[in-house]
Amino acid sequence: MAGEIPDLHALERTGTGKGAARQARRDGMVPGIVFGGDVDPLPINIPFNALIKRLKAGRFKATLFNLKVDGHDDVRVICRDVQRDVVKDLPTHFDLMRLRRTSKxxxxxxxxxxxxxxxxxxxxxxxxxxxxxxxxxxxxxxxxxxxxxxxxxxxxxxxxxxxxxxxxxxxxxxxxxxxxxxxxxxxxxxxxxxxxxxxAPETEVIEQNAETVEGETEQGEE
Structure with missing residues (x-):
């Protein structure tokens, strides 16, 4: 059995669409969405610095997290995608998928x-x-x-x-x-x-001199 599943803290995001996402980024947040589990999608925000720290630690998309959002029950999630700015390579959005304990x-x-x-x-x-x-x-x-x-x-x-x-x-x-x-x-x-x-096989090296060349010439003439 694995060790304790790490917590991932997030805030519920009010409003949806590009406008709400842009406002979240201006506020130092990275917008995301939680989907799956036969429940309506939940828009959330994670502080930019907190997400960067997780990403730099590695294996973010291969780690099971215990998602904690005020006003909602804790749920196990795994990251399915992180969108990044094409120029700065910084995270701009992420997708989390809910999992049941029996999910494969x-x-x-x-x-x-x-x-x-x-x-x-x-x-x-x-x-x-x-x-x-x-x-x-x-x-x-x-x-x-x-x-x-x-x-x-x-x-x-x-x-x-x-x-x-x-x-x-x-x-x-x-x-x-x-x-x-x-x-x-x-x-x-x-x-x-x-x-x-x-x-490595040994190769015999014969030094070429006047005698050897002359001998080869005589044999060739015979």
Missing amino acids: IAIFIPVEFTGEEECPGLKAGGVLTVIRPEIELVVTAGDIPEKVVVDLSKLEIGDSVSASDVEMPAGTKPTIDRDFAICSISAPSGLAAADEDEE
Whole structure:
């Protein structure tokens, strides 16, 4: 079970349409709309600085929030879109979707790597290459896992871990049907270069001088 779902505080926006949205922006707010859940859409505002902070923290569109609006019951929401100014790249509007606890959603779950201290490949000087630091899973809104755990304790240099090698959290499944790589243990660059030198075939080099050229000419004349 995931940790506590973060609160997202908003204010109900009076009035709709472009005029109300422009006024909200002049007041230092970013207008938005909450839809879904068999309930009428709810126009809201979020303070510009608060929204920017959330966006800079990352994964805003992949995080489940507990939306708190005065005069309304708390509801779980997920962001479905953030419109931005084409010149300044600042948020101008956002869309939130209501979710029931039983709703199925696709969300990115972070990967946690364990067993690094026991990993034979890392002990031998190998390097952990992380291909997917997070995995998009289909989960139930009321039971979002906190992480996907990948055990490295038995990996040697050259080994890799794919989705099929990992036990996904109960009740979830990856959004990608095919198997995909999550991480690998690579040889350090110095060792890899040494291996390439050892495998390279030796080529005999004959220095060209007067005797060798003369000998080749005589053989050609015969």
